[in-house]
Amino acid sequence: MSESTIVDKSTAGRDARQYHIGIAPGEVGTVALMPGDPFRVPFVAEFLTEVREVAHNREHRTMTGMYKGRLITATSTGMGCPSTAIAVEELARVGVTSFIRVGSSAGLQPGVAPGDLLVSEGSLRNDGTTAAYVHPGYPAVPDLAITSELERVARELSEVTGRSVHAGLSASDDAFYAEGPEWISQLSEMGILNVEMEASAMYVVARLRGLRAGMICACSSNLVAGESLYDEGNARLKDGWMASIEVALDAAVNLEL
Ligand SMILES: O=P(O)(O)O[C@H]1O[C@H](CO)[C@@H](O)[C@H]1O
Numbered sequence: 001m002s003e004s005t006i007v008d009k010s011t012a013g014r015d016a017r018q019y020h021i022g023i024a025p026g027e028v029g030t031v032a033l034m035p036g037d038p039f040r041v042p043f044v045a046e047f048l049t050e051v052r053e054v055a056h057n058r059e060h061r062t063m064t065g066m067y068k069g070r071l072i073t074a075t076s077t078g079m080g081c082p083s084t085a086i087a088v089e090e091l092a093r094v095g096v097t098s099f100i101r102v103g104s105s106a107g108l109q110p111g112v113a114p115g116d117l118l119v120s121e122g123s124l125r126n127d128g129t130t131a132a133y134v135h136p137g138y139p140a141v142p143d144l145a146i147t148s149e150l151e152r153v154a155r156e157l158s159e160v161t162g163r164s165v166h167a168g169l170s171a172s173d174d175a176f177y178a179e180g181p182e183w184i185s186q187l188s189e190m191g192i193l194n195v196e197m198e199a200s201a202m203y204v205v206a207r208l209r210g211l212r213a214g215m216i217c218a219c220s221s222n223l224v225a226g227e228s229l230y231d232e233g234n235a236r237l238k239d240g241w242m243a244s245i246e247v248a249l250d251a252a253v254n255l256e257l
């Protein structure tokens with residue numbers, strides 16, 4: 001095989017409509033809010049004006065609209081690091097430079113209650129995707145300015161709403177149903193605040209590509225206290241998601257992302 005026939009994915013298709021997210025350069029803004037679930041992209045749109053659905057291919061649904069004078073994009077990552085890395089790589093190729101994950105995540109410390117807001121200051125890389133990108137010791141850290149602003153805005157809002165806010169380290173797992181009691185208690189003993197499945201890929205890919213990322217989640221359950229909102233349907237969780245989206249939007253506008 002001649003070397004010249006081997007595709008270089010780092011450059012191939014860079015300026016075209018992107019294969020997975022279905023977006024072409026110029027169709028989105030510079031900041032993307034990223035829920036996991038495509039059905040939560042319209043929750044972001046509830047805060048926006050001039051809403052447009054740009055694309056919906058596989059798990060990646062994208063809408064744009066205006067918030068306080070700024071063009072905002074919302075794209076779903078799907079579940080897990082593989083599809084998150086793809087979404088970040090492809091959104092970067094069409095012009096996005098900042099990414100804020102607005103997801104749900106399980107609490108791992110006492111006193112973290114379902115519905116609380118969780119701001120991530122870094123994530124433990126228990127995933128296979130980032131291992132394919134970079135040395136295992138490379139840290140998965142969000143952009144510090146985005147992180148501080150998410151926490152500041154969340155705490156400001158909590159003075160009005162009473163919703164509790166926690167900031168700390170998160171963990172990103174690959175396998176939801178392999179999160180056994182032993183692993184959960186190990187994470188908790190390490191002082192990890194919460195666990196989810198996408199942040200490590202978002203942070204690592206963003207750092208490697210010179211982009212910025214952050215995460216604010218709504219707590220969906222507490223795995224050490226045995227509390228969960230899963231059985232109650234999505235009503236109370238939706239309140240938390242909406243609060244996290246509002247914080248992310250204001251942080252994006254304040255930082256002019
Ligand atoms: O609610 P989202 O943002 O999808 O996040 C969490 O929910 C899914 C697991 O139920 C994983 O994607 C996890 O990270």
Ligand SMILES: O=c1cc[nH]c(=O)[nH]1
Nearest residue numbers: 105106173195196197
């Ligand atoms: O990884 C995750 C994310 C949310 N909830 C869990 O129990 N685990």
